[in-house]
Amino acid sequence: MIRTITLTLFVFILYVATGLETLVGGRMDISDAFYIATVGLDKEDDEIQMTIVTKQYSPKEETSQIAKQDKYFVSVGRDVFEAARNFNSFMDKETFWGHVSYILVSENLAQKDIDSALDFFVRDHEHKLTSNVLVIKDARAEEAIKLVTDSGEDITTKLKVLSKGVGALSISSELPLIDAFNKINNKYCSCYIPTLKIVEDQKDEPEEETKEASNTENEKTDEKTKRLVLEGYVFFDQDDAKLLCSIEGGTARGFNFIINKIKSGVIVVKDPDGEYVNLEIIDSKTEIIPKIEDDKITVKLKTKMNSNISEIHGEVDIFKADIIEGLVNQQNDIIKAEMQSVIGLVKEYNSDLFDLSSVINHKYPKKWDKIKDNWREVFKDIKFEIEVESKINRTYSIKKPALSREKEKK
Amino acid sequence: MLKYIMIIGAISIYEIYMMVKKRQMKDFNAFLIFVLIALLASYIHVHDPFDASLSELLLKLVKSEYFKGG
Amino acid sequence: MFRNKGKISVRQVMIILIITVYTPSIRFIARATSYSAKQASWLSPIIAFGVYVIMLFILNRFYKKYKNKNFSEVILDNTPKLIGKTIIVIYIISITLLLVLYIRYFGERFVTALYPNVDINIFIISILLIVAFMIRSGIVVIARMSELMFIIMTIIFVSLMFIMVPNVQLENVTPISTLDIIPVFKGSIVTIALSYLPFYFFFSHEWSQNDKFLKHGIMAGLYILIIEVLIIFVSVGLMGSTVISRSPLSFFIAVKNINLLGEISGFESILVSTWILTDFVILIVYTYSALNMIKSLFNLGDFKPFINIYIFITYLLTWIIAKNVFELQDWGAQFAVYMNINVLIVIPVIIFMIGKVRKVV
Numbered sequence: 050m051i052r053t054i055t056l057t058l059f060v061f062i063l064y065v066a067t068g069l070e071t072l073v074g075g076r077m078d079i080s081d082a083f084y085i086a087t088v089g090l091d092k093e094d095d096e097i098q099m100t101i102v103t104k105q106y107s108p109k110e111e112t113s114q115i116a117k118q119d120k121y122f123v124s125v126g127r128d129v130f131e132a133a134r135n136f137n138s139f140m141d142k143e144t145f146w147g148h149v150s151y152i153l154v155s156e157n158l159a160q161k162d163i164d165s166a167l168d169f170f171v172r173d174h175e176h177k178l179t180s181n182v183l184v185i186k187d188a189r190a191e192e193a194i195k196l197v198t199d200s201g202e203d204i205t206t207k208l209k210v211l212s213k214g215v216g217a218l219s220i221s222s223e224l225p226l227i228d229a230f231n232k233i234n235n236k237y238c239s240c241y242i243p244t245l246k247i248v249e250d251q252k253d254e255p256e257e258e259t260k261e262a263s264n265t266e267n268e269k270t271d272e273k274t275k276r277l278v279l280e281g282y283v284f285f286d287q288d289d290a291k292l293l294c295s296i297e298g299g300t301a302r303g304f305n306f307i308i309n310k311i312k313s314g315v316i317v318v319k320d321p322d323g324e325y326v327n328l329e330i331i332d333s334k335t336e337i338i339p340k341i342e343d344d345k346i347t348v349k350l351k352t353k354m355n356s357n358i359s360e361i362h363g364e365v366d367i368f369k370a371d372i373i374e375g376l377v378n379q380q381n382d383i384i385k386a387e388m389q390s391v392i393g394l395v396k397e398y399n400s401d402l403f404d405l406s407s408v409i410n411h412k413y414p415k416k417w418d419k420i421k422d423n424w425r426e427v428f429k430d431i432k433f434e435i436e437v438e439s440k441i442n443r444t445y446s447i448k449k450p451a452l453s454r455e456k457e458k459k
Numbered sequence: 460m461l462k463y464i465m466i467i468g469a470i471s472i473y474e475i476y477m478m479v480k481k482r483q484m485k486d487f488n489a490f491l492i493f494v495l496i497a498l499l500a501s502y503i504h505v506h507d508p509f510d511a512s513l514s515e516l517l518l519k520l521v522k523s524e525y526f527k528g529g
Numbered sequence: 530m531f532r533n534k535g536k537i538s539v540r541q542v543m544i545i546l547i548i549t550v551y552t553p554s555i556r557f558i559a560r561a562t563s564y565s566a567k568q569a570s571w572l573s574p575i576i577a578f579g580v581y582v583i584m585l586f587i588l589n590r591f592y593k594k595y596k597n598k599n600f601s602e603v604i605l606d607n608t609p610k611l612i613g614k615t616i617i618v619i620y621i622i623s624i625t626l627l628l629v630l631y632i633r634y635f636g637e638r639f640v641t642a643l644y645p646n647v648d649i650n651i652f653i654i655s656i657l658l659i660v661a662f663m664i665r666s667g668i669v670v671i672a673r674m675s676e677l678m679f680i681i682m683t684i685i686f687v688s689l690m691f692i693m694v695p696n697v698q699l700e701n702v703t704p705i706s707t708l709d710i711i712p713v714f715k716g717s718i719v720t721i722a723l724s725y726l727p728f729y730f731f732f733s734h735e736w737s738q739n740d741k742f743l744k745h746g747i748m749a750g751l752y753i754l755i756i757e758v759l760i761i762f763v764s765v766g767l768m769g770s771t772v773i774s775r776s777p778l779s780f781f782i783a784v785k786n787i788n789l790l791g792e793i794s795g796f797e798s799i800l801v802s803t804w805i806l807t808d809f810v811i812l813i814v815y816t817y818s819a820l821n822m823i824k825s826l827f828n829l830g831d832f833k834p835f836i837n838i839y840i841f842i843t844y845l846l847t848w849i850i851a852k853n854v855f856e857l858q859d860w861g862a863q864f865a866v867y868m869n870i871n872v873l874i875v876i877p878v879i880i881f882m883i884g885k886v887r888k889v890v
Contacts, residue, residue, distance in 0.1 A: 177786075235771065411703055414706035414708055415707075467841065503849050521863055524862075
C-alpha cells in the first residue's frame, strides 16, 4: 500500500515538475493537415519565395471536384525555413512535409545558393530524402507550378509522368535529394541536376473565317500553349556549388551515355538513298577507363550500345551487311559527337562533370591519394578518348520496307 | 530546487522506512552518501555553479573539436 | 533447472551483450568509423573482433578461476584493498557516466528524429520509471526479457538488411587498398570501445557455471561482428561516407531512405521500435551492474534501497552532463570512447597480469 502511495506521489511530483505544459507537442490530426507534394523555390530580391502544392488524401473529399484540383500557396521568407514557417500564418491547416515528392528550384536561385536551398530539406527531420530535385530553366518555379495547376492538372502527377517518360528519349533523368546533396558535398566532382523548362508551342495562324470565331476561345487556351518539358541538366561547380553551365538535347543524351543513364532513345540515320532510318536504343553501357602513365592521365570512354530498327522511310532493302555496317558507322558517329560535346564542356569549365575522380580513386587508390589535393590542376591535362562500339541487332514485325519491290527474274 | 528536495525527501523516507522494516540499518551510512550526492547533483543542475556542463569541464582537458572553437 | 535457480546462463549473458552492443552500434558506429576510415569503414569491426577474442580468453580465466564470484571480488583479490576499492569507484563512475550518456541519447534520439517539439523529459522520465520498476525483478527476469527482445531485434534487423543490401552501391564501399590500413585501425577504436563484457562480470556471481563460456562468447562476437559490418556497409553503401560521417543518426537516415517498390517507405518507425526495446535493455543492465558495483564497494546486504536514489542521481546527471546534443556528441566521441577502452580493456588486462604474476589465474 505504502509503495503504491509513494509511487503515485512520485509520478505526480514528476508530472508537476514538467510545468503542466502540453506534454506532447507537434501532434497533427490527419484531417487537419495539408500534405505537401511539390515545392517550388524562387529568389525574390534577397528573399526566398516558396510555392507549395498540396494534395488532400481524405477519401471523402477525393470524390468532389474541388479536391481534385490541387491547391498551391505562396509564401516569402528570409530563407527556406522561414518561408516554410510563414505558411502557418495564413493557411487554415497545418503543413506536413513528409510526402514531398519534387523540389523545384528556379535557375535564378540555383545560380549561387543551391546548397542552402536544399539544406533545409536534407536536415529537417520531417522530410524524406528520396524526393526528386529539379531546376527550372529560364523561368520561375512558381510559374511552372501555376502553369500546370491552373490548367486543372496535378503537377506532382505530371512530373511523375514526365520522369517516367524521360527514358524514351534519355535526355534527362531523375535525381533524388540525397544524391544531389552527396554530389554537392563532393569537392572532387561537379554536381548535376536535371532541368525542367517551359516550352511555348508554335501555333499555326488560323484561317481568316475561323479566326474571329475562335478568338475568345483562343484567349482562354492561350496558357495551354505553354507546357513543361523535362530536358537536360545544369551543372554546379565542385568548389563553390555555383551554377556552371547547362546542357540539353544531344549533349544531355551524350552525358547520359557517359553516366550510364540511357534507357532508350531515337537515333536517326540515313540509308544509301538518303532516306531516314530510325533506330531505337535498346541498351548502352559506357566504361570509363583511366590510365596513368608517367603521371599523365588518359581516359578512354568506351561505349557499347545496341539498337533496333524501328522505322524505315525509304524503299531500299537495307538488310544487307554493307548497308547495315554503314548505318552502324553513322550511329557510332552520332553517339561519339554527342559524347564529344560533353567532353568539350568538361574542358571548357575544367570541371569533373561525370565523377571521373571516383573512377580514378577506384582504379588507382594510391595514385589518387597523391593527386587528389591538386585534382583540378591535374584534371586540366587529362586527355580523353572516345570509342563507340554499337550494333544494330534486329527490326520488329515487318522486315522489308513497304515500297521495296521484288526484282523480276529474267 | 524545492521540487528536487521534495523528491529526494520522499525517496529517503520510503527507503529508510523499508530499511528499518527489513532490519538493514547497516546500509544507512552508504545510503546517506547517496542522498548527499543527489542533493549536490540537484544543486548543480539547478544553479549551475561552474557555468559549464560536465562535458565542457572534462572536454576542456582533452583535445575537443567542439570547444576549441570555430 | 533447479541447479541454476536464480542464476542466468552464459548464453543469456551473451544475448545481453549482443543487445547492448547493437543499440549504440545503430546510433553511431557508421558515423564514427566512416569519419576516419571513409569507404573502408566497414572493415573496422574486424579489428574490434580480434581485440574482443583476446579479452574473451582473459575473462574466461577469471570465469573459470573465480567461480560464483563477481569482478569486484576479483579486483579486490588481486590488488591491495585501497587500490581495489579505488578501481571499483572508477568503474562506478564510468558506468554511471555511460549510463547517463545512454539515457540522454535515448531522449535525444526521439527529439532529433521524430518529435522535435516534445519535452525530452517525457521520454527520459518514463524510461527511468520503468527501469526502476523492472530492476527489482532481478537479473533472471531481465535475461529472459532480453531473450525475447533479441528475437524481435534479429527479425527486424534481418528484414531491414534484406531490403537494404540489394541497393548498396559498391563504389561507395570501395576501393580498399593498403592506404586504408591506418584509417581502419583509427576507425576501429569506437568499435573496440563497445566490448562491454567486463561490465557484466560485476554480476558474474549470478551466472550459472558451465564450460561453454568461450564457445558462446565467440558466437556472440561473430554475431556482433556481422551486425556491425552490415550496419556500416549498408549505411555507407547507400548514402556514401561523406553524408554518413556528417549525420548524427547515421543508420537511421539510411533506413529512412528505403523506398520499397517505389512506394512503401517509413521503415524508420520499425527501427525506432527496436531501438526503444534494446535501449531499455542497455539501461536496465547497466543500472543493475552499477548497483552491484555499489553493493560490493560498500559491502551492502542488498542494493534495493539504492535503486530509486541512484536512478534519480542519473536523471540529474543526464542534465548536468551536457547542455546540448553537440556537447553530448563530443563527449561521446572524445571522452567516453577512451574511458571505455580503459575500463573495459586496459584495467581487466592489468588485473589479469597481476593475477598471472601472483599465479592466481
